[in-house]
Amino acid sequence: MKVFGWIAPVQVMPVELQVKSCLWLAAGMALSAALCWLVLDLLALPQFTEHSAIIALLTIFWLITLFALSILFKRMQALHAIGALLLLSISGGLLAASLFPLQFCLVLYGIACGMFALGALLAHFFGDRLRNGRFYWLLAAAGGALAVAVNLALAGDAAQWCASLFLVALFSLLSARKSPELLDSARGLYRQQFVTVQHCATRGALSIWLGAATAFLDVMQMLVWLVTSGSSSSSR
Numbered sequence: 435m436k437v438f439g440w441i442a443p444v445q446v447m448p449v450e451l452q453v454k455s456c457l458w459l460a461a462g463m464a465l466s467a468a469l470c471w472l473v474l475d476l477l478a479l480p481q482f483t484e485h486s487a488i489i490a491l492l493t494i495f496w497l498i499t500l501f502a503l504s505i506l507f508k509r510m511q512a513l514h515a516i517g518a519l520l521l522l523s524i525s526g527g528l529l530a531a532s533l534f535p536l537q538f539c540l541v542l543y544g545i546a547c548g549m550f551a552l553g554a555l556l557a558h559f560f561g562d563r564l565r566n567g568r569f570y571w572l573l574a575a576a577g578g579a580l581a582v583a584v585n586l587a588l589a590g591d592a593a594q595w596c597a598s599l600f601l602v603a604l605f606s607l608l609s610a611r612k613s614p615e616l617l618d619s620a621r622g623l624y625r626q627q628f629v630t631v632q633h634c635a636t637r638g639a640l641s642i643w644l645g646a647a648t649a650f651l652d653v654m655q656m657l658v659w660l661v662t663s664g665s666s667s668s669s670r
Contacts, residue, residue, distance in 0.1 A: 449557055451616060452569065454635030456554035458516075459605075459642060460547045462523040467543035469527030474536040482532045489532045496525045500647050507637075507644065515636035522643055538594055545584055545598050546605060549577030553609075570610035577602035608645045616641065 473482050481488055503518050510518065530539045553573045581598040584590070590598070616638040 448613075450631050451635055451638060452557035452613075453554045454632060455616070455638040455642070456550040456557060458519060458636055458639035460550035460554065462519050462639070462643065463543045463547035463550065465520070465523040466527030466530065467540055467547065469524060470531040470536060470539035470543065473528065473531040474539070482528075489529075492525070492529045492532050496529045499525045500644065500651075503640070504644055504648070507640065510637060510640070512633035512636050515633075515640045518640050519636065519643065522640075522647070526647075537588070538597070541584055541588065541590065541594055542598055542601055545577065545581050546601055548580045549573065549602060549605065552576040552580070567610060570606055570613070573609060574602060574606035577606060604646055604649060605642070608642050608649065612638065612642050612645060 473479055499521055503522065506514075506518075527539075527543075530543075553569075553576065556572055556576070557569060578599065581595075581602050585595050585598060588594075616634070
């Protein structure tokens with residue numbers, strides 16, 4: 435006989451985790467886009483784009499936030515993960531507003547938000563039939579189609595096209611890569627303590643966001659290395 439079996443938590447469901455993780459990511463992207471619009475359009479604060487000191491401070495704040503959340507991730511509960519998502523959305527939105535024009539920020543965050551919102555719908559209605567990674571192929575296809583449609587409608591330049599397609603590929607690949615880890619951690623949490631699916635979903639969304647930010651930094655470091663090595667070799 436199973437002791438206390440009547441109070442055992444419900445078995446974790448991959449579909450429900452996918453839906454709620456996508457919704458949290460979409461909400462975070464929407465918050466970042468709203469901050470960019472608030473700073474660059476509604477309040478029209480010129481210091482965000484004209485003063486290099488503010489840009490440097492926002493960059494340092496974003497890097498410290500990323501480093502601290504990566505260290506504290508394993509100890510986070512649901513409310514901590516929600517707060518971390520808000521902090522990442524706010525710091526990322528403010529940093530983007532200081533570096534890029536408004537349309538560029540809104541297009542990128544809007545495409546990412548739309549991709550995860552469509553992913554939540556796909557997981558909700560067809561999640562049981564989308565196994566063996568097919569959900570993430572559809573997520574990437576939906577994000578790519580959305581990026582093409584938005585850039586065609588707005589006549590985006592080459593930088594906007596490349597950035598939006600890169601963002602779709604980055605988040606799609608990371609979502610697929612983090613999926614087994616998310617399910618394993620959710621099962622482990624259920625075995626150790628009584629937690630909700632919402633708890634696991636917020637941690638999963640935060641894990642994807644942290645992974646995307648870390649991968650972005652790695653790409654930037656690689657580009658800087660390529661540029662510096664190319665310039666040094668040409669000067670010889």
